[in-house]
Amino acid sequence: EAQVTQNPRYLITVTGKKLTVTCSQNMNHEYMSWYRQDPGLGLRQIYYSMNVEVTDKGDVPEGYKVSRKEKRNFPLILESPSPNQTSLYFCASSLNGLASSYNEQFFGPGTRLTVL
Amino acid sequence: GENVEQHPSTLSVQEGDSAVIKCTYSDSASNYFPWYKQELGKRPQLIIDIRSNVGEKKDQRIAVTLNKTAKHFSLHITETQPEDSAVYFCAAPSPNESGGSNYKLTFGKGTLLTVNP
Numbered sequence: 298e299a300q301v302t303q304n305p306r307y308l309i310t311v312t313g314k315k316l317t318v319t320c321s322q323n324m325n326h327e328y329m330s331w332y333r334q335d336p337g338l339g340l341r342q343i344y345y346s347m348n349v350e351v352t353d354k355g356d357v358p359e360g361y362k363v364s365r366k367e368k369r370n371f372p373l374i375l376e377s378p379s380p381n382q383t384s385l386y387f388c389a390s391s392l393n394g395l396a397s398s399y400n401e402q403f404f405g406p407g408t409r410l411t412v413l
Numbered sequence: 414g415e416n417v418e419q420h421p422s423t424l425s426v427q428e429g430d431s432a433v434i435k436c437t438y439s440d441s442a443s444n445y446f447p448w449y450k451q452e453l454g455k456r457p458q459l460i461i462d463i464r465s466n467v468g469e470k471k472d473q474r475i476a477v478t479l480n481k482t483a484k485h486f487s488l489h490i491t492e493t494q495p496e497d498s499a500v501y502f503c504a505a506p507s508p509n510e511s512g513g514s515n516y517k518l519t520f521g522k523g524t525l526l527t528v529n530p
Contacts, residue, residue, distance in 0.1 A: 330518075332520075337422075337522060338522060339419075339502060339520045339521055339522035339523045340457065340502060340520040340523075341520070342517055342518065342519070342520075345517065355517060356414070356517070356519070387456060387457070394516060399445035399447075399462075399464070399506065399516075401447070401459045401462070402447075402459070402518065404456040404457050404458070405456065406456055407456055
């Protein structure tokens with residue numbers, strides 16, 4: 298089944314404790330992206346990746362890191378989480394991210410993160 | 414970068430009525446406009462999209478219209494049903510700030526649609 302998976306689905310942690318949220322897709326998509334969703338603010342893009350080893354900042358990258366060592370995986374790293382990073386996080390992927398051929402983005406199930 | 418404004422933030426209709434959600438965008442170069450539906454506790458899913466070479470696109474009870482001159486696009490849902498109740502997001506792309514051929518997708522803040530039986 299074609300899908301985007303995220304782990305963990307729920308996480309409660311404390312300020313400053315490094316964490317990684319994994320994202321994996323099995324559709325051979327080139328483009329992957331991370332969003333955070335907060336009440337009243339919609340979906341805001343954190344980072345995205347056009348392909349292996351190619352990443353770029355979205356609108357709210359501060360406090361986050363990403364890596365794209367393999368095509369299928371795009372982990373989100375919080376080196377020193379803070380309470381303002383408490384949010385619902387979505388990973389998404391699409392065939393490619395080229396402006397010449399926009400494609401549907403497929404979203405993962407979401408990760409609800411609470412930073413105390 | 415792109416700025417996407419979405420209105421209204423909440424919309425309540427009676428079953429069978431129509432619902433219209435409108436979005437405006439700022440980047441005149443944008444040429445792809447998707448709409449995503451997010452049911453409570455679920456992930457966003459694409460329901461319809463439109464490219465700038467057409468002014469309207471329909472898929473059964475949903476349609477999207479685009480006015481490039483005014484830089485706005487709208488989602489129209491006819492004969493609404495309770496299962497249409499969800500949060501709807503519009504989005505528009507903007508070029509990557511480093512000038513590459515890729516793009517970022519900027520979402521509106523969402524509209525909570527409630528369809529009352």
